[in-house]
Amino acid sequence: MNLEEELNKILSPEQVTTNQTMREQHSRDESYHTPSLPDVVVFPKSTADVQQVVSFANKHEIPVVPFGLGTSLEGNSIPYHGGISLDLSLMNQVLEVRPGDFLIKVQPGITRTQLNKELKKHGLFFTVDPGADATLGGMAATNASGTTSVRYGIMRDQVRDLEVVLANGDVIHTGGLSAKSSSGYNLNGLMVGSEGTLGVITELTLKVHGIPECIMAARAAFPDANSAVEAVTSILAANIPVARMEFVDEYSIHQVNLSNESNYEEKPTIFLEFHGNEAGLKQDVEFMKDIVSELGCKDIYFELDTKSRALLWEARHNLAYSFIHGFPGKKLMVTDVSLPITELSGAILNSRKEMDELGLIGALVGHVGDGNYHALVMVDLTDEVELNKAKQLNERIVHYALKRGGTCTGEHGVGVGKIMYQQQEHGAAYEVMKAIKKTLDPKGIMNPGKIFSKE
Amino acid sequence: MNLEEELNKILSPEQVTTNQTMREQHSRDESYHTPSLPDVVVFPKSTADVQQVVSFANKHEIPVVPFGLGTSLEGNSIPYHGGISLDLSLMNQVLEVRPGDFLIKVQPGITRTQLNKELKKHGLFFTVDPGADATLGGMAATNASGTTSVRYGIMRDQVRDLEVVLANGDVIHTGGLSAKSSSGYNLNGLMVGSEGTLGVITELTLKVHGIPECIMAARAAFPDANSAVEAVTSILAANIPVARMEFVDEYSIHQVNLSNESNYEEKPTIFLEFHGNEAGLKQDVEFMKDIVSELGCKDIYFELDTKSRALLWEARHNLAYSFIHGFPGKKLMVTDVSLPITELSGAILNSRKEMDELGLIGALVGHVGDGNYHALVMVDLTDEVELNKAKQLNERIVHYALKRGGTCTGEHGVGVGKIMYQQQEHGAAYEVMKAIKKTLDPKGIMNPGKIFSKE
Structure with missing residues (x-):
């Protein structure tokens, strides 16, 4: 089957490309993880477009990997099994502002600075601020957070409703407009952080805040x-x-x-x-x-x-970015553990010791009010010894955190970089996650090889 | 099979009873919903006890209905299909206090006033305060909230980790100790509000707060x-x-x-x-x-x-309780919708009008900062006309809310009382919920007939 030809039957020709440069742009994220080309890049303009592409892909068992701006840090949007890179950048509109309800409804391709520009007109702002100017869809997919979550919460706390296209083509709404609900299972929370492995987010209704006095x-x-x-x-x-x-x-x-x-x-x-x-x-x-x-x-x-x-x-x-630009030729590896607050000081001191012992260049920073910190390490990917040291550092930092009730990833998600720690972190609960994945995506087409190894 | 005899082989005899008074106590909650007797009441003392009872029940396809104090308002803990009422009141210990991490680990049978008594020693308090002095396990199961959620959030926001016994007897932990995580699917959020239909909560690690200056x-x-x-x-x-x-x-x-x-x-x-x-x-x-x-x-x-x-x-x-005691012979029916704030004033005025038109005795109160309000209606259950009017009121109030992006239940849960609105509220997402239920509880033994009709 010629994938491009088939997709051209569903979408307009300008929405489908196999151009080499475009495929390369969609083969990588901002991390040290190895790039991998999609077979085709697709630009949906509507939920109906997404629905058609996903239904087609499901029928033919073709991987679908949602793509925002490629700012992920654990390979979350890299299409390691080829297939379709579903670029949502054309779906970047503000659909509705409800200032009195402190709510805004947007498409997934809008970035956080675009969103805040719109909100400012109403005296409002959106709180979550990862380092990159990521898309809101991507931020929801990885349950992103940033400097303000100590006060306003993480991405999951801001999501009131998502429109999601499931693997079978069904379009669901995971929540509603009210501030709280005890009605049915919490699909909002389940979809946030699922990294495109359960469906494609096509609309988000988000909580926003008044700009403080x-x-x-x-x-x-x-x-x-x-x-x-x-x-x-x-x-x-x-x-x-x-x-x-x-x-x-x-x-x-x-x-x-x-x-x-x-x-x-x-x-x-x-x-x-x-x-x-x-x-x-x-x-x-x-x-x-x-x-x-x-x-x-x-x-x-x-x-x-x-x-x-x-x-x-x-x-x-x-x-x-200061590090990235300061060390040309090297790539950034960022660790991302989070621990209970009382364990934080020990963890940070220990990480510094480990970095010094391994002779790695880098720094420690953190959203420490949440117990979350990062080692930023600059790595020459062609230098196998250095790369291995960086990987060792990551591993030591993760093990330190997991032993103390922490998590292997506070805000970057699992992607491919944290799969090897999932069993250790979640134990028997990891089987429950796998079972949910299998139930909602039986053919394994949704961002395969992320959070779980591809079977 | 003699259920009592079989359970006596698993637990000590004083943990198993078919005493009529005890069964009656476990046949009802604080609502107008019709009571229904369990076949047996069981009092586990440990996670291992729960695990054994659930495994036994799963093997023999016997319903298991977790029971805290029976303060639910939508029949959530009534065993409509008989089987085992799993009374968790003996599991009511504080297991660990971590003041520096603002965390406490408790067993599910502890009540919120017992919990706050313990926390006060550390200058801490637990924020969620439903009307009843409910158990924390029950509060998590229904995603309860109360007067403080406008500031501190609902029950789901306080849960850092749950230990849950699944239908197959597996014991899982749904989270960890760190303030945030992007690791794997959000099982914390999924289990909170699942009303015992996915598993039995046997331990809770909860966020607590410093008593304000x-x-x-x-x-x-x-x-x-x-x-x-x-x-x-x-x-x-x-x-x-x-x-x-x-x-x-x-x-x-x-x-x-x-x-x-x-x-x-x-x-x-x-x-x-x-x-x-x-x-x-x-x-x-x-x-x-x-x-x-x-x-x-x-x-x-x-x-x-x-x-x-x-x-x-x-x-x-x-x-x-003022109403309950003020109208002896009548039972309380409480509506529980939540809407976007801008729709609240219209909803409350409309509810008053409906109550007056139907000639019902009652009042309107609400956690209005969350858009959540209740009509408290006193009903003589032997008066079919009055009961029908009350049901009609509930229905009109729910439809008003659903039409405006609200929810049929803000904090009481679905139980049996809100099942008929689930399809309307969740649409295609209700199928996803059913699929998750089926995956985690294939034999349908966990609190059958709640959230979903029993198949």
Whole structure:
């Protein structure tokens, strides 16, 4: 069968391509994982298009791999078994804004900055902010999060309803418009984080928030990483409702300074943000100052105006890119464990020790309010020794976390990079996941080889 | 087969009973739904006990209906197909407190007041507060919520991990200890709200919160229900982070006054609570005062001391019981829809109109910050005309909500009372739920006839 010809019967010719450059663009993500070409790239314009493509693929047992912008970090969107790369970038419209209900309905191809641009008109914002300007469909598929989840929750917490095209071509809605429901099984939660292995997300209804009356950002530098992480746990224990609380080690700050022409002090640092009313923030900040100064922070800087605040968070968001651009020829490997807060300080110190022992270049950063941190390691993929060391680091970090009740992936998803830890992390529950996959996708066409090895 | 004899081979004799009084106690819940006797009541003391009972039941295709305290409102724990009522009240221990991680691990039979008593020692509290002093296992099974979910979320948001015994006897853990994870499918969310139809919850690891520095409660009386609900939406729109926001109509206040010897003004009223630091609350409260006075609220009363605050919320929590005790011989029927906030005011006014037209006795109350409200209707079950009117009211209220993107049940679950609306609410997604049920419980022994009709 000529796949392109067959798909041309379903969609218009400009929606189907086997162009080599286009296939290459859809063969990789932003990670160190090996690229793999799709047979064809398809650009649906509607749910009906997706439905037709998926039904066709299911009939002929052809893999379908949803693709947003390819910013995933565990090979989540790489079509390792060929087939159709389903690029959703043409489905990027805002379908409905309901400001009074704090809801917005969008198509999956819209990115988070496009979304926030639209929301700003209504005094609203969308909270989840992964490093990349990812698509909302991709963010839902991997259950993404970012710097604000300590206050506003992760991607799964924002999803009120999804329209999903299942392997059999059925179109379902996983939720509704009300803030809560005890009606039937929680398919919202099941689909979020399923990485395209159970269906294709074609519409999202998302919770949005009012822009806070007052925002205050700060950075606090500490003599060592231990005191910095201690500060985080103390702030949480003191019940101070921080909106963001990011740990960046001295290596990260160094890289940030290099590529942003900033001159932040090159010490382990916590970037913080507070959202609320003016009087409340003032009291929170005073309390926080007491805590950090007791832990050896001599200098706490407040970014008061919108511009320096924006610069601070831009620096944080661009950190991974600072490394990528700073080490041409190397690729980025990012670990992504999350642990209970009381285990975090030990985990971060241990990771630094492991990196130093292995002689790897990199830094540690984290959404530490959630117990989630990343080792960013720059790897020359042609250097087998270095690549193996990086893989070893990842493995050691994951085992450390799993032994302490943590997870192998806090926000990047399983993709192919974390499959080998699924059995260890989930035990008998992994069989339940496999059974659900088998039930909803009996022919195994939906993003095969992700979360589970292809049978 | 003599069921009691066979179960006596598995458990000690004092854990198995066919005593008539005991069976009757396990034949009903707090609702108007018709009681139905189990064949036997079993009291497991451990996960291993549950595992053995469930494996035995699965082998012989005997229904297993988990039972907490029987406070459900949609017949969720009534054993309509006989079999085993699995009473988890002996499994009511706190297994572990991790104050630094804001986590507690408990057995399913513990009630929320028992849990909070333990947590108070650590300066912590558990947020979810349904009207009844339900068990935590039951609360997870129905995805319960209450007055605080507008701020802290519903039951599903508090569950970090569950230990669940599946129909095949496998024991799984649905999550872990870290605050977030993108690892595998979200089984936490799937099990919460599954009402014992997918497995028996034998352990829960729950998120807990620090007791706020400052708590302030208030009640604001309005000239009519419309302005009261308008006030709620305005407070939400103003981004004021209320911790509780409850609507109680004039009929409710009347009943509260009767049974609590209070003398709250008998007008549509909003009960509010604010949690935070002192300075922040002061500013929030000032803002709130402006909003409510613009909507015709002339009198706003602050309950400043712990005692009058406790009385206020006790009155709210005991409201259903005030009606039950106030109308001996009648049973309580509670509707439970939830809608997008902008549809709430219309829904509440319409419900009042329907109740008056049908000539039913009752009141309207709600967790209106979530768009969730209840009509409390007192019904003489021997009066077929009255019972039919009450059922009609329920149906009209559900249809009104479903037409506007709402749900037929915000927090009580489906049980048997909301099965007839599942197809309408979920459409094709209901088939997915059925398929998951079939996969995890192929013989249909787990709480048969709930959420889905028994095949």
